[in-house]
Amino acid sequence: MSLEVSDYRRREESIDITARTQTLEHTEGAERELLTLNMGPHHPATHGVLRLLVTLEGEVVRSLQPIIGYLHTGIEKTAEDKSYWKAITVIERMDYLAYYFNAMAFCGAVETLLEVEVPKRAQYLRVIHLELNRIMSHLVWLGTAALDIGAMSMYFYGFRERETILDLFEYSSGQRMHTRYIQVGGVFEDLPSGWVEKCRAFCAEMPDRVAQYRDLLAKNEIVLNRLRNVCPLSADRLLELGVTGPLLRAAGNPWDLRKAMPYSSYEDFDFKIPIGTLGDNYDRFFVRVAEIEESLKIIEQALDGLPEGSYITDDRKVALPPRYELATSMEALIHHFKLVTEGFRVPPGEVYYPIEGPRGELACFVRSDGSSKPARVHVRDPSFVNLQAFGPMVENAYIADLIATLACLDPIVGGIDR
Amino acid sequence: MPDATGLELLAQELRELHPDGVLDTTFFRGKAALSVDPTVIRPALGFLRGKGFGFLASVHGVDYYPDEPRLGVQYELLSMEQLDRITVKLRVSIDDPQVASVTPDWPTADHQEREVYDMFGVVFDGHPDLRRILMPEDYEGHPQRRDFPIGGEPVLFTKDGAQGKDYTA
Numbered sequence: 001m002s003l004e005v006s007d008y009r010r011r012e013e014s015i016d017i018t019a020r021t022q023t024l025e026h027t028e029g030a031e032r033e034l035l036t037l038n039m040g041p042h043h044p045a046t047h048g049v050l051r052l053l054v055t056l057e058g059e060v061v062r063s064l065q066p067i068i069g070y071l072h073t074g075i076e077k078t079a080e081d082k083s084y085w086k087a088i089t090v091i092e093r094m095d096y097l098a099y100y101f102n103a104m105a106f107c108g109a110v111e112t113l114l115e116v117e118v119p120k121r122a123q124y125l126r127v128i129h130l131e132l133n134r135i136m137s138h139l140v141w142l143g144t145a146a147l148d149i150g151a152m153s154m155y156f157y158g159f160r161e162r163e164t165i166l167d168l169f170e171y172s173s174g175q176r177m178h179t180r181y182i183q184v185g186g187v188f189e190d191l192p193s194g195w196v197e198k199c200r201a202f203c204a205e206m207p208d209r210v211a212q213y214r215d216l217l218a219k220n221e222i223v224l225n226r227l228r229n230v231c232p233l234s235a236d237r238l239l240e241l242g243v244t245g246p247l248l249r250a251a252g253n254p255w256d257l258r259k260a261m262p263y264s265s266y267e268d269f270d271f272k273i274p275i276g277t278l279g280d281n282y283d284r285f286f287v288r289v290a291e292i293e294e295s296l297k298i299i300e301q302a303l304d305g306l307p308e309g310s311y312i313t314d315d316r317k318v319a320l321p322p323r324y325e326l327a328t329s330m331e332a333l334i335h336h337f338k339l340v341t342e343g344f345r346v347p348p349g350e351v352y353y354p355i356e357g358p359r360g361e362l363a364c365f366v367r368s369d370g371s372s373k374p375a376r377v378h379v380r381d382p383s384f385v386n387l388q389a390f391g392p393m394v395e396n397a398y399i400a401d402l403i404a405t406l407a408c409l410d411p412i413v414g415g416i417d418r
Numbered sequence: 419m420p421d422a423t424g425l426e427l428l429a430q431e432l433r434e435l436h437p438d439g440v441l442d443t444t445f446f447r448g449k450a451a452l453s454v455d456p457t458v459i460r461p462a463l464g465f466l467r468g469k470g471f472g473f474l475a476s477v478h479g480v481d482y483y484p485d486e487p488r489l490g491v492q493y494e495l496l497s498m499e500q501l502d503r504i505t506v507k508l509r510v511s512i513d514d515p516q517v518a519s520v521t522p523d524w525p526t527a528d529h530q531e532r533e534v535y536d537m538f539g540v541v542f543d544g545h546p547d548l549r550r551i552l553m554p555e556d557y558e559g560h561p562q563r564r565d566f567p568i569g570g571e572p573v574l575f576t577k578d579g580a581q582g583k584d585y586t587a
Contacts, residue, residue: 072553077568240525350480
C-alpha cells in the first residue's frame with residue numbers, strides 16, 4: 001500500500017507544472033487550433049446568469065468575452081417613475097447581496113441634494129447594518145467561492161453564520177433581504193429591545209468562526225494549489241481597468257473609501273485595511289476573510305459608542321412624523337399625507353455619491369429636476385466595472401483556473417445588469 | 419475637492435490650452451464640475467490626469483429632455499493622492515450624438531461607454547467594440563431616454579403564443 005502511495009507521489013511530482021506560467025508559445029502554425037466555448041448563461045459556476053465566450057487553445061484560455069444583460073430589469077428606468085422614497089425599494093434590489101449599500105448610496109445622494117443632516121445615532125445605526133451586510137456578503141462569497149474550488153463544507157458553515165445575520169436584519173427591520181431599512185434622513189426605526197445583545201453575541205462568536213474558516217481552508221493543500229500564484233494582476237493594471245474594493249486591495253493598493261473619504265461617521269472607528277501583495281487569487285481570498293474581522297471591530301465600536309438621539313431627521317418635509325403624533329397634530333397629518341401621496345420635492349441638481357461596497361466603489365448618481373421623482377438615477381456598480389478585469393486576469397491561464405478566478409472576482413449579476 | 423477657486427484655476431489653465439474648450443464651471447454641494455465641449459473631451463481628461471486625477475471612476479449618461487442639447491455624458495474622475503473628485507460633463511444634441519471615445523486612454527470606459535450607447539444612443543467614435551451591452555442586440559430604441567415610455571416594451575407570453583395571439587401592446 002505504501003509503495004502505491006509513494007509511486008503516486010513520484011508520478012505526481014514528475015508532472016511538469018511550469019506550463020502554468022509559460023505562455024505556451026511552442027504550438028505553432030497548423031498545430032495551433034482554437035476552440036470557442038460558450039459558458040453559461042445558466043451555469044452553476046457563473047454566479048448568476050453570466051455568459052462567457054471563451055477562446056481556448058487546448059486547456060488554455062486565449063481570450064474571454066463576458067456577455068451580460070440576461071438579468072437586466074431596467075431598475076434605473078423604473079426609479080425615474082417613482083417618488084424618491086419609493087425608488088429606494090427598487091434600487092435596493094440591484095446588487096442583491098449589498099442591499100443596505102445600494103440604499104445607502106441612493107439615500108446619501110438624495111440627502112446631499114436636500115442638504116438634510118442625518119442624526120449621529122442614525123449614522124451609527126447605518127454603519128452597524130452596513131458592516132453586518134458586508135460580512136453577510138463576504139460569507140456568501142466565501143461559501144460559494146470555496147464550493148467552486150471543491151470545498152463543500154465551507155458553504156454550509158458560511159451560510160450558517162449568514163443566517164444569524166439575516167435574523168438580525170429581520171429583527172431590526174422585519175425583512176431578511178431587501179430590508180429598506182435605510183431611509184432618506186436616517187433609518188426606518190430604532191433598534192428593538194434585545195437587538196443589541198443579539199448583535200453582541202454574534203460579534204463575540206464570529207472571530208472564532210473566522211478562525212475555523214482559516215483552519216479549514218488556509219492550510220489545505222488543494223485550496224493553496226488552486227489559489228496561490230493563480231491569475232495575478234498588478235495594481236496599476238487594475239486601476240486602469242477601474243477596479244476597486246477587495247480586488248484592488250489584494251494587489252497591494254490600500255484604497256478604501258471608508259478611510260480615504262469617510263462618510264456616515266466612519267472616521268469615528270478604528271479599523272485596519274487588509275491588503276495583499278501579489279494580487280493573485282490567494283490574496284483576493286484572504287483579504288476578504290480578513291475584512292470580515294475588521295467589520296466586526298467596527299460593529300462592536302459602533303455598538304459601544306451608539307449615541308442617544310433620534311434615528312431619523314426631524315425634518316418633517318422629508319421623514320414621516322412618528323405614529324403617535326398623527327392623532328394629535330394637524331401638521332403631522334398634513335405632512336404624512338403629503339409624503340405618502342406625492343413624496344418630497346428635491347432641489348434641482350446633480351450629485352454623485354460614492355461609498356465603499358463589499359465589491360468596491362458603489363456610487364449613485366442622482367439628477368433632480370425639482371420634482372418629487374428623480375430625473376435620472378445611475379448606480380455605478382462595482383461588479384459591472386470589475387468584470388472588465390476578468391479577461392486580462394485569465395488570459396493564458398487554465399480553464400479550471402478561470403472558474404476559481406471568477407469565484408474570487410465575486411461578481412453579482414444583479415448588480416452588473418441592474 | 420478642488421474648492422471653487424481651485425476649480426476656476428483648473429478651468430483657466432484648460433482654457434489656455436483649448437480656448438473654446440471649457441463651457442462652464444459649477445460648484446454644487448461641495449463638488450466641482452467642469453463642462454467641456456465634446457470635441458475636447460480626450461485632451462480635457464488627459465489634462466486632468468496630469469493634475470493627479472488618474473482614476474476614472476464612472477462614465478454615465480443623462481438625458482436633459484426637454485432642454486437642448488439633450489444628451490449628456492459625465493466622467494467622474496478621482497485622485498487617490500489628493501483625495502479629490504471632479505466631474506467632467508459634456509452635452510451633445512440628439513441628432514448628432516458623437517463623442518470621441520476615451521477608451522484608448524482609460525480602458526475602464528469600455529463597458530461604461532457601451533452602456534451609455536445602449537441606453538442613450540450616444541455614439542463613441544473610436545470605441546473598439548461599440549455594441550449594445552445590457553439590451554438585446556436586435557433591440558430598437560434607447561430605453562433610458564426620457565421620451566422612451568415605461569411599459570413600451572412588447573411582451574410575448576407563452577400562453578398568448580399558444581392561442582395564436584400576437585405580442586401584447
